[in-house]
Amino acid sequence: MDETWRLIECCHAFVYFVPETRDAYAEAGLTGFWRGYFASRAAALGTAPAEVVAAAFHNFAPRMVARAFPDVWHRSSPEAVLAARTAVADRALRRLAGDLIDGPAVAEAAALAGRAVEATPVAGRVLFAAHAALPRPDEPHLALWHAVTALREFRGDGHVAALLTAGLDGCEANVLAGALGLTPPAQRDHRGWTEEEWAAAAGRLRARGLLGDDGAPTPEGRAERETIEDVTDRLARPPLDALGPDGAALLTGLLRPLARAIVDGGGIPFPNAMAMPRPAASV
Numbered sequence: 001m002d003e004t005w006r007l008i009e010c011c012h013a014f015v016y017f018v019p020e021t022r023d024a025y026a027e028a029g030l031t032g033f034w035r036g037y038f039a040s041r042a043a044a045l046g047t048a049p050a051e052v053v054a055a056a057f058h059n060f061a062p063r064m065v066a067r068a069f070p071d072v073w074h075r076s077s078p079e080a081v082l083a084a085r086t087a088v089a090d091r092a093l094r095r096l097a098g099d100l101i102d103g104p105a106v107a108e109a110a111a112l113a114g115r116a117v118e119a120t121p122v123a124g125r126v127l128f129a130a131h132a133a134l135p136r137p138d139e140p141h142l143a144l145w146h147a148v149t150a151l152r153e154f155r156g157d158g159h160v161a162a163l164l165t166a167g168l169d170g171c172e173a174n175v176l177a178g179a180l181g182l183t184p185p186a187q188r189d190h191r192g193w194t195e196e197e198w199a200a201a202a203g204r205l206r207a208r209g210l211l212g213d214d215g216a217p218t219p220e221g222r223a224e225r226e227t228i229e230d231v232t233d234r235l236a237r238p239p240l241d242a243l244g245p246d247g248a249a250l251l252t253g254l255l256r257p258l259a260r261a262i263v264d265g266g267g268i269p270f271p272n273a274m275a276m277p278r279p280a281a282s283v
Contacts, residue, residue: 014267044130064192113147119242158235
C-alpha cells in the first residue's frame with residue numbers, strides 16, 4: 001500500500017474505532033459494535049441480505065454477518081444509519097482535527113478527491129459504486145470524508161479481486177495476514193471464524209507452501225502476499241491516474257496533516273484488523 005492509499009485509509013477508517021460510534025448508532029436504533037459496523041458499511045447497498053454483504057466484505061465469516069442481518073434493518077433503516085455514520089465522521093473529525101477541518105487544504109483535498117471519484121469507472125466495484133452514488137455532503141470536511149470513503153472501497157473491491165485471483169478465501173487471507181504480523185492476535189475473533197475453520201485454513205496454506213509447519217510464513221507466502229498487494233495497487237490506479245501525477249501528488253500532500261491529526265489523536269489503532277500499516281513517520 002503506497003503512501004496515498006495509506007492516507008486515504010487513515011482519513012476514512014477512524015469511523016470504525018472512535019468512541020462517537022456508540023452514541024450515534026444507538027440514536028439510530030442500533031446497539032452493539034458489530035451491528036453498527038456492518039450496518040454502517042453496508043447501508044450504501046440498501047437493505048441487502050447477509051449473503052450479499054458477506055460476499056462484498058469477503059474476509060468475515062458469513063455467520064458473523066448473518067447475526068447482524070436482517071435484524072439491523074428491523075431496528076433501523078439505511079438512511080438513518082448513513083446519517084449516523086456521517087455524524088460519527090463529523091463529531092470525530094471536529095474532536096481529532098479541530099480547526100484544521102475548516103482550512104483551505106481540506107476544501108482543496110475534498111475537491112480533488114471528489115473529482116477522482118467522479119472520473120473513476122464503477123464496473124466490477126460494487127462497494128465503490130454504492131458509496132460513490134450517495135449524496136455528497138456540503139461541508140468540505142464531510143465531502144472529503146465521503147470521497148475518501150468511496151475511494152477506499154474502490155481499492156477494497158480490487159483487493160478482494162486480487163485475493164480471489166490468488167485463490168485465497170476469506171479465512172485463508174486472514175490467517176496469512178496474521179502469520180505476517182499484519183493483524184492483531186484477536187483477528188480470528190474479530191472476523192468470526194471458529195478455531196476449526198482457522199486451523200483448516202492454515203492447513204490449506206501449508207499444503208500450498210505458503211506457511212511452514214511452525215505456522216510462520218514461508219518465503220513463498222511472503223512473496224504471495226507481496227504479489228497480492230502489487231495487484232491491489234495496480235487495480236487501484238484509475239482514481240489517481242484520473243488526477244494525473246501532479247494532482248495525485250497534491251492530494252497526497254493535502255491529506256498528510258489531516259491523517260497525522262487522526263493518527264496522533266488515537267483515531268486508528270496499530271496493528272488493526274484491516275492489516276493497514278502505520279503511515280510513514282513524516283505523516
